[in-house]
Amino acid sequence: MIKKRALISVSDKAGVIAFAKGLVEQGVEIISTGGTKAVLEQAGVSTIGIEEITDFPEMMDGRVKTLHPKIHGGLLGRRDLSHHMEAMEAHGIQPIDFVCVNLYPFKETILKEDVTREEAIENIDIGGPSMLRSAAKNHQFVTVVVDPKDYEQVLLELSENGETTLATRQKLAAKVFRHTAAYDALIANYLTEAVGEKETETLTLTYELKQELRYGENSHQQAAFYQNALPVSFSIASAKQLHGKELSYNNIKDADAAIRISREFDQPAVVAVKHMNPCGVGVGETINEAYQSAYEADPVSIFGGIIVLNREVDVQTAEKMHKLFLEIIIAPSFSDEAFSVLSSKKNLRLMTLDFSAKDQAIENEFVSVLGGLLVQNQDIVQEQAKNWKVVTKRQPTSEELKALEFAWKTVKHVKSNAIVVANSQQTLGIGAGQMNRVGSVQIAIDQAGTKVDQAVLASDAFFPMSDSVEYAGKHGIKAIIQPGGSIKDQESIEMADKYGITMVFTDSRHFRH
Incomplete structure (x- = not known):
């Protein structure tokens, strides 16, 4: 009886040794390559090199190693079709039953300061997405894992049933195509921006789940909060929550509106927002003065509002805000005394934000309409009196x-x-x-x-x-x-x-x- 085989080649090596050992315990042979092979063998996991399967050397600085019929035939061959199996046997192709692959760190590379275009290009993975897509297409027979979080479930099912369930393989395959689509979207956007194209024939966007929300604008609406895959520093998505209960859908929208307004001011300024509109905006020589001006602008509407301050919150300002019911307070920082005063309210959300990034490159705005999406650049025209x-x-x-x-x-x-x-x-x-x-x-x-x-x-x-x-x-x-x-x-x-x-x-x- 032919042993089951797993192909493991990962950039993110978290948990991969334990996963490989778990597969071996279930009688699975491990195929690997490059750095992953070295890590596994150093941990005592016996592996088969890719070149032993393909009878072809790795070349071109690793650009060509897995793009071979003996790899993709083993991934794509349908076990329920006799002519597929006959072709595999005729050409010496053995089935590959498990694929554990994650990709070159393209996102991490382009987020580096002063990254060169050449470095970015070299971190575009070709073989990895090809193997993932092949395995995911053939998920009726192949288990494909792209996320280390799924290692445990795969090993559990193998130990209990001797194989993974079809339902699990279907979910893992769907995750693979989401993953490769997001990966390709980042590459497409990077190259599109590099050549300065606008209003392209297709729009590729990718966002990552930041937070599941209890509900949307109303309690009967489902909602979730996604963050740009390339995070924007000056945004509610990048704000750090220090205290208080979880943000709601409406909190996030109102906080976004308040942050946008605060970007207009360099002097100490305070913005109070209710229902996506400012209800009070104040400036002053100090943040305390600015807060007093914003409060006095509309001391009624500020109740239950979102406050953004563009300077550290001091204890005097904190004591004034403590007297009100507020939903969120966002600032660059809070003094220890101010935080102590405000955090005594267990539900009040206290958040910090990097205001030094307020003038960095601004992303486009996207607004959904039925059946479509509107795209525009933000209204940040620089005007002079x-x-x-x-x-x-x-x-x-x-x-x-x-x-x-x-x-x-x-x-x-x-x-x-x-x-x-x-x-x-x-x-x-x-x-x-x-x-x-x-x-x-x-x-x-x-x-x-x-x-x-x-x-x-x-x-x-x-x-x-x-x-x-x-x-x-x-x-x-x-x-x-x-x-x-x-x-x-x-x-x-x-x-x-x-x-x-x-x-x-x-x-x-x-x-x-």
Whole structure:
């Protein structure tokens, strides 16, 4: 009776010795090559070299060693078809019943600093994916393992039944094709970026499971959180949770929105978010001052919110936040005293994030629609006040200009139709997501209350008519910033002049849907 054979060739050698020994105990012969063969033999596992099977030497710096009919014939031959078995016998091909292969570390290679293109290319595995795919295709007869986490299950079934179950082989084969698809996606994206191609004929994406979620937006929806296979440092996916209960689907979306807003500011800044919109944004000389400004912007809506601070949390700021019910606090770090104060709330999620990476390369955004996917680059256009145009008779004061810049940075992160009323230190009123622009103006000004006399107004898109400007003027707004571009711009300009408002056009729209 022909002995069963296993082909083992792995880059990740975790657990492979115990796995190989377990196979040998079940009467399986081991075929191996290169570094894996050396590791196994040093551990006392007898192996058969690939070249003993193929009768052909490894060559071209290891590029060619397993691409041979005696390997792939042994993997692909169907044991239930007589002509397959006859062909194998005629050509001296012995079946291979187990394949344990994982691939050259392409991902790990391209994540290295200063990696060369030549080094990346040499870490594209060819023989490994070919063997995996062959074995997975023939999973009716071949057990294929790509993940060390599956070694234990395979050995358990062998010891109990003398073979693996078809159900297990099917699951392992599916995992193989997911693995090779992800591997190829990384290679495709690396080479595509290297040659600078955009809007390619196909889009290949690969993400890795970071967290299974209890549910999605609502309790009846299933959900999971996946992270880019090449992690982005400044992202909620890379934030480190220090304390508190598990993140939810809505937590993750709100935290992402808050992190994006915080990226706008270099000075100490605090962002409070509720339901994907900022409810308070504040800046100051210290993070404590910035927090106080963000809190006072809307002390009602901040309840149950997500807070992002772009400086270390000190104990004074922590004590203020401790008085509120908050879902998440994200910062570069927490002082020991601050952490002690905040961690006394067992459910409050405390997270750290690498703010030094906020200006690094930004990935594209992907939004699903029924039957498709929308792709765009992020709205990170670099705007400078010196390029803006004052279109009214009155010029902005220096204080008004500071407030306009602050409001403009914020309004781009508010759901359209978006209006922000602010001074140079904090938001005072935010109108978000209304079906008409004047409705958002009314909400923002009403929220600002008596503080509107010292405030400016920002609009994410142009005013389609002059009614919004008129409402702002009647309620004390003296400075407005907007993109311009409406066919009725002149009417808005004349209305601004009527009320002594200075109006600035930026020529950049910031819709956020």
